Amino acid sequence: MGHWRKQAISFFVTSDCQFNCLYCYTAKLTKLIAPEDRVIDVDFAVAGMRDYFAWAKVPFIRYFAAGEPTVAWQTMAEIRRQGHKLAGDALRVELQTNGDFNETVAEWAWDNVNILWISIDGPASINDVQRPRCGGQESTTNVMKNVERFANHPTMQFGVRMTIVPENFHRQVELLEYFHDKGVQWICGAPTYSSPANTRIREPMLVDFARTFVPAFFKAREMGMFYQTHLMVNFDEPSHVYCRACTTPVCPQLTTDGYVSACDWASFGSSYLPGPFGDLIFGRWDRENKRIVYYEDKRKRLEERNVAVLAEGDCKRCEMLQNCAGGCIAGMMSRSGNLYKMDPNWCEATKYLGRHLPRNQGLFPVNHS
Secondary structure (H helix, E strand, C coil): CCHHHCCCEEEECECCCCECCCCCCCCCHHHCCCHHHCECCHHHHHHHHHHHHCCCCCCEEEEECCCCHHHHHHHHHHHHHHHHHHHHHHCEEEEEECCCCCHHHHHHHHHHCCEEEEECCCCHHHHHHHCCECCCCCCHHHHHHHHHHHCCCCCCEEEEEEEECHHHHHHHHHHHHHHHHCCCCEEEEEECCCCCCCCCCCCCCHHHHHHHHHHHHHHHHHCCCEEECHHHCCCCCCCCCCCHHHCCCCCCEECCCCEEECCCCCCCCCCCCCCHHHHHEEEEEECCCCEEEECHHHHHHHHCCCHHHHCCCCCCCCCCHHHCCCCCHHHHHHHHCCCCCCCHHHHHHHHHHHHHCCCCCCCCCCCCC
16 A cells, blocks of 8 residues: 555653664763653553544554553553443554563454564564563573564564664565565565664665665565555655655654654654654644644644655655655655755665556555554
8 A cells, every 4th residue: 555544543651762873863862861751651642543534544553652651561451441432333443563572462452453663673583683671681591482473473564674784785585585484475685774872883785775775675465465664665656755654634644742743753742853854743642631733733733745746846746756756755855954855865666666566466465663
């Protein structure tokens, strides 16, 4: 599906995490969060669901986090319970997680989650280096146990997200074969991105990732898998916007410190995350009056980030515009600092993929993120 079709209200459940991933884009931030801002206010979540369900085509909730949502799984479960009270059995639930949870959480997810994506970067030789626990211990054993468990779920859409450092771009086919042997059908491969909150991240040449992604994409087809990356999420149909951050209305993402964001990357308000990502914040929680105050001027600017507007700027005469729609909004802003400016690194890679992958041949079976 065109990526913008995946519309949901997202909850950044907690800022806490038991992992110390080397490429985490909030690495410095999580140590600075005040105790009262570490877990989302359930009243805020319920108010957000009421507002969102009033116009959404599908009552769809999604758990994400600046940290790891299952660390606060009882809050997660309560939000789901409140969502079911509002929407009944029509409620759809997605969880994106590091996969390092226990049997209690696994049983809850088995019964209550429709879509599950676990982040794991490959076998232990890769994953334990890139995604160790905070104390330095290995993480792969328990995560892989949960991967194999949910790969056998009879109805759940289950996938794996692997983040790939430049040194491993050439290993994408190998990584797909590894997960294929574990029973995984859906894979998202994400190259690392630069982040002002983590100086350990080296910005890769994305076209190098794209060159090695193409053979992996076709190998996945041969194996009966679907392999995707954020660079090509709109290759299945012409798209007017990149994702739900720019739809009309914009889909809300509720932060632990009481703000409404348009994007996973803008996971806190400006007191914790100053800079251009403030343009992605379009509301705040009024705790005293138990309501959400929306910033209509900011929401309007987000809704105007579409192909018609972009075609008058950096994207003018770009042959990929209808299948890119400006690319990942936060990815562009992290490099350019502007809602409407492009990152040449992203553009080169997307154009390469556009020349080598099929486009506009029918909706993709799944979309990560």
